[in-house]
Amino acid sequence: MYRTGIVGCGTIGSALGLGLQRPPLAGAFRVVAVSDLDPARAAALARRLRGPVAILPLAMLIRRSDLVIEAASAAAAPEIVTRALTARRTVLAMSVGGLLSIAARLRALSRRGGHLLTPSGAIAGLDAVKAGCLGRLQRVVLTTRKPPAALGLGHLTAPRTLFRGSAARAVRAFPQNINVAATLALAGVGPARTEVRIIADPAVTRNIHEIEAVGTFGRLTARVENRPSRENPKTSQLAILSAQAALESLASAWRIGT
Known part of the structure; x- marks a missing residue:
């Protein structure tokens, strides 16, 4: 079971956290910590999740987690992803636009024991x-x-x-x-x-x-x-579903597709 920390408790982070509690993801993941610049938003998500969920700063969240989900912002993503990969964690990154300029560095960190997942998001092909x-x-x-x-x-x-x-x-x-x-x-x-x-x-x-x-x-x-997410018209519903599919693939012994 992946001990999971979620950084960014907005529409995507909340949807993924709640999705980890439902089939087919339930049983393979357990949210142990959340983090957000807005403490009230982090607390709101923690209350909706099962079990003890800690509200932690980034460094402590990374230490406690096997899997770190970055759902914060393009500006915050480079630090979050770099620190998690340096700690040899598995990272699911949603704010891919923020990572483009440091892609070579992230590839190097991934070869040293980290594992970086970037879902297909709102596109096909x-x-x-x-x-x-x-x-x-x-x-x-x-x-x-x-x-x-x-x-x-x-x-x-x-x-x-x-x-x-x-x-x-x-x-x-x-x-x-x-x-x-x-x-x-x-x-x-x-x-x-x-x-x-x-x-x-x-x-x-x-x-x-x-x-x-x-x-x-x-x-x-x-x-x-x-189609936009019901919770936030700026977020694509397919982007959320794509991330859930990436997590299902991570936990599965049979991975379909490239």
């Missing part, structure tokens, strides 16, 4: 992109369409392309909205070669992510229209 890298990928493109109101542009009456460039630049320009670009870049051709377009489109009511990848394997296209 990552298995094929990863497999395609074993041959040769010539091009990977992510096109993200969002309702203008989600980007503070509720006055728009026609689509507007807000960004076109590399994933590395996209993550810096839209740190709160582009974890998907970081995840795709890490799975595929890297942040400099992954192309990203971000479009505010008044014709859409959901966040839409489209991936195109071309390589020696052939051509891949994938499209996801994401």
